[in-house]
Amino acid sequence: MHVRMESITALAMLLLCAIGGSSSCSPPPCMKCDIGQSGQPENFVCQQICPNSLPPSVKTLVLMNGKCPPMESMMMSRYISRMVKLESLTINRYNIQKFWGAVFASNTQLTHLTLMLNNFNTFGATTFQGLTKLEELNMMRSNIVTLPDNGFSPLSSLKTLNIMANKITDISEAAFAGLSSLETIDMTYNVITTVGSKSFQPLQSVQSIKLPHNQLTAIPTSLFSNLRNLKTLDMTSNKISSVATDAFTGTAIDTLDISQNMLTSVPNFKTCRSAPATLNLQNNKITSVAAGDFGGLTVKTLNLRNNSISHVEDGAFAGSHISELDLGGNQLSSLPESMSGMLASVHTLKLDHHDNWQCVCSQLWLARYLKSRRVSDGPTCVACGVLLLAGTATTCIVYKNKNKNRNKVSPF
Template sequence: MGSCLWILMLVVNPVLSFRRPAEPSVCRVVHEDVDCSGLSLRTVPKRLLASIHLLDLSRNLLQNLTDHELPVLSNVHHLNLQANKIQFIQPGLFQDTSRLEVLDLSRNLLDLYAALKTSVGPLKSVRRLDLSGNGLFTDMSDYFLSDAPALTQLSLDGNSITKISRHTFNGSQALTSIDLHNNVIIEIEEGAFESLTGLSELDLSVNSISCITDFNLVRLRTLNLSKNSLTSFQTVDSELEFELLYLDLRENKILYFPVLPQKNKLMYLDLSRNLLRSVNCSGPLEELENLKASGYLFTDDDKPLCLCANQGHQDLPSLLYLDLSHNQLKAIPSSFFSSMASLESLNISNNCLESFSVDSEASLNSLKTLDISYNNLQNLSFGQNTLAALEVLHLQGNALSTLDSGIFLRLPSIRSLHLQQNLFRICPSLKNQTHDCIRLSSISTLSYLYLSENSLESVPPGAFDGSPLLILDLSLNADVGLGPYSLSGLEPTLAHLSLRGNQLRTLTVDFTSFHKLKSLDLSVNRLTGVSLWSGDCSVESLNLQNNSLVTLASDAVLALQKSLRTLYVGSNPLSCCGNPYLLTLLQQDRLSVPDISAVTCWFTRDSESVEISVSALRAEDCESLDGKVLWISVIVALALGLTLVSVVTLKLCHSQTHGFKRGIKA
């Protein structure tokens, strides 16, 4: 019987092991996904599952890919070989992988394989191929793409490709997305992408392309040419409607507005950080010397190679986002925006604009965000019935001092005004409109107002009455006059108030009625006391850093202790033993004091003033001091009492003596 069982086990065990191979002990297996990443493997584990959907062999030390090394590939859908040291692939290795759709070979040494000038063989089912970071030079990618008919997504970023030839993608005609960013591309041969009729995304950013003169990829939807050396971008003259939606031309050397398709669907255009001098597509010929200095290419007869003929403004009816920031624009005519009826975001910051106006010709009624910050604005005007949807306006950094006082009242949807770093004065709420101040009251939609660094001399009573502000920033206005009614009207809405760096010595506002105030910044002032509440308060975050506070009054602490969650109080000359309420507050677990390491206090020890960290203060430090004060007080009281008794006694005796003498004489 025993011998029969032994024979049966010899027969059954091989069958079971054949039907269910042992899972690799070093790899992690979840269902049909096998993760062997980061194990310093030099060879592929031999005993893998027969059916694998995803095989991750990334971040190992594999050098050669052969059918001996990778015996189980017939059922793999996703093969990740990223970050190995692969320098050889057996030709035809993937020809029987009918289910392989994703192949990641990035960050290897495939330039060594490409130097053999041997095709890797058919990649018949691969849809996504990543060859990035392999040191591939021009034409080396051809050995991987020559027979990849199903390929739709290709990444070649981070290589050393200098030229894209017209033959590069001949074997990969199904491509819809190509990533070529971070190479050294100087030249793109005519016809390199035209045969790819399904191509919709092309990333050529971070290369050395100097000029696009005949852009004709009608079906392309996304084109990234940022961080090149472009001096011009011109579309071929065509009546066809281009599908381009996203065009990124930032960080180039473009002087004039690009020539875009006459019929377009463009929604996003980024021209920031160029050398734009005009929103026209060309400039006067007398600028030739400037063009040469800017790196333009010229023909043998000294004509600019990439300048267009002078044309009018181009229609951009679908444009939602336009970024012209960080250029050299001195003026933009209002008519430039006349065709941009859909524009929602316009950024013209960091230019040289001296004036900006929006009139009825370019109403920009869809615009939600307008950034004209950091220019040299002297004039700003918004016509009636323009900018109906504008919600956010950036005007900071213009040193503006005069505006039509009611300019912001003509913005019916404005929510956020950024007016920092100007020279505005604030009109009293009932004052007639003038040009020497701006009216900030009765703007019923305004929620966020930033007025820091405006050299404000005063904030008149009711300056913001009727404007339901949630955030008000009045910081860095040295010696600003802030009266008890300067913030009146904001009691129902104000949640965050900054008065940082105003050199305030006193503050007479009673914040008790500001029931929604959650954050109050009073740092970098000269406050000696904080008595801002006559009752309960709602403040959760209070910043008192860098003031002249010796004590924090008991009424202030009692008002704060229920709601306060975060307190900054460092860099103040606090008294150690004169702040029992404050010290008790600092010890509460629910209170966060982020600058506790900078919170110090002073007390007298042996006739010397000593500064110590509040966290190091011991109870006996103040108890001993209190004891000394008590004994001194008792001694002084006794001395005063004895002196008083002596004086009274002497007076009584003196009176009796004089009475006795007067009696005898009588």
Template sequence: MDMRLHATLFLLLLPCPNGATPPHADCPDKCQCFTAARVLCADEHMTSLPANLSQEAVEVVVMTSALQYLFPGAFEESPQLTKLVFLNNPLRSIHSQAFRNLSELRELEISGSPWLDHLFLGTFSEQGNLTELQLNYNKFQTFLPGSFDSLERLESLQMKANVISDLPVSLFRNLRNLRVLDLSLNKIPKVEKETFSGLSAVEILKLSNNRIANISSDVFCHVPRLTELHLEGNGISRLADGVFSALADLTVLNLRGNRLMSFSDTALGPESSNLTHLDLRGNRLTELSHFGTLTSLTELLLSSNELASLPRDLLQNVSALENLDLSENRLTSLPDGIFYGLKSLKIIYLQKNQLTDLDSRLFKDQEMIQQLYLSYNRLQNLPLGLLDRFALPHILRLHGNPWKCDCHLWYLHDFVLNSHRDVEMPDRVVCESPRFLRMRPLASIHREELVCPLADGDPTDLSACILRKSANSLVIRCKVEKCSTLAVQVQYLGDDGAVHEHLWKKNNSLCANITVTQAPIP
């Protein structure tokens, strides 16, 4: 249930100022009057409205009652009411004259009635001063044309969480002052250009969690003042070029949870420079073009898509960006310089991808970073200097990667030890290899244990070394023909899980008899 329902009750239950005793003398039966002006009726056995409301009452809330019907002139003795709320009642029908004489109403809410599926024409005919109307969590399937024609001063209309499947073309034609229209959580299959005819003042439009599959290029031409547009949770698979081009004031665009496979700023048009929040999470995106026209964008959310690669110029000129979410995609690498110039970036989500390596200068411009998430990728090490530019205390997540704990991990090892407060869950940053360090937390390992095997071409000649098994021993036999400072360190894992080692180093005194011949200086 909408949290707003509970907020209304909370406000009504606030104690009287200065600790005064609430007046009860003129309060109707089964109701509570915490002030003379505010009345709460919440009784599960109440089947009819209170008959003796005080003439001082201006706000009435009826909730969790047994009220099923509102009859003609239900509040005829209380024309002074400015706020009337019905919450979680089993209403089945409201007579078209139920609100007769309530011409002073500013706020009206009828929400949470699971059997209320229609309103008669003329129900709001005398509510010309109404500014807020809420009809949420009922069972409305449609509304008759003209249902809202008398509400010329209405500023907010909420009809979310019904089962609306049809919107008459002229339904909103007289709502010239409407600022907010919420049609989310319904079953609307489509919207057309004329659906929003008359709504030239609307700033927030919510169509989320419906069944809209297609949007024509001119559908929003009658709502040019939109600042927020919510289309998340529909079945939209493609966007026509310029579909949002009429929305020059748009700052928030939410397309989360649709079926988009690609997205380009051509859908927004050249007038989209005011957009600050773009949400494309949970689509099927496999490709993106650049967002270069979105110069005011501060939040770009692209998680839970199917992106395997990104264009190098994806974020070029998006210099105001602060929050970037690329998590839960299929990225194996990031283009060099993709974050160049983005000096305002504070949060970067890259977790749950397939990243195998990162360029050492990837974050060279991100001095203001506060959160960086690299967990659950395929990283085996981090390049030297990758994290050195961060100037502020920050949150860093590195767990869930197959870290290869050898000499190439010295940089990360030192960073974890020196910046342990910045690394979240450091005990989960564990080695995947080599075998004798597997599942050891990196922070528990001495730097000297992070060693690399000698590669082909290494200047140290071990060609004279032989590895063989003798009885119950493993023998390493090396012949060193020249004076050498080479040490042999043998490490083995004991039954107790601890690493034991033995060190052998050639005695330098053996080199004392070596003669060094120096050519004469000409």
């Protein structure tokens, strides 16, 4: 062990001398490549230097905060091409501005590649050539503007792709070609406005797609259709106002989030293999729930909070099974009695606590339901200036309104 530590120290000092004399950049005094946390001489963490003198036996290499001139891939390829045993490579904040040719062609053992906080706006169809074993690729915050057609096609084993916080504006239909093993893709915080209708079709193994905080206005036809392994789909905080009727055909999504968008009506989920178990449509601009919108669907959690819903049509929930239903933050004043069968199986129902609910006999069923569930903070209505909590009465009372000289009824 003592001999091993001396060897490691000698190697570190050798690297310091070799790198310190580099003519391609001028590192500050004493900056060097340090042996990584594992203490193995094949693992290195390099800061503020150019990696031009590392041994070919390196398996893990972390390059951070490079002080070289704008580092083009030709220079980088020269540095790392000798490291044929590399399994994990991280190049963060290294001022990479361009990729030319098959940069990693010699690094065929790579399984993890991180290129964060750089400054390249695109890459080529051959950039990742040879990386057939790569499983994770992270290009977060690297000012990427364009994803080239077939740019990821060599990555047949890739499981995780992170391209969040870039400047990508559109996704072509060949952008993800070849990614048949991909399970997770994160595109959060870009400026994506359009996605080709077949863009995600190569991703037949994908389980999670994240698209929050973009500029999407529509979900085109067949976009997610027949992605049979898709479990999580997040499109919150876009500007989506329309969803094609076959966008989710053949899917069985566990969690679907389309909250904080511009939807004015409920999307079609009847072509799904099974409806989303958790469906979040809150903070949209939905004005009504039409007959059949949720008919026959089995949903664990349905969130319709903070829309502009003023009307729920008869039959909107016919034959549906919902465990948690949130209708708060809307403009409802009544619910159709056809919902009574569905509500019998609801464990949690959230309605607004306001006094604008209609005091009519057609709502007697709701008063009885709320009383049976011991709801003390639910909808109320005002009758003759008296505030009556929902669920405190089970009969419909007809009384005379002396001020307006007409009859009114109160079920509450």
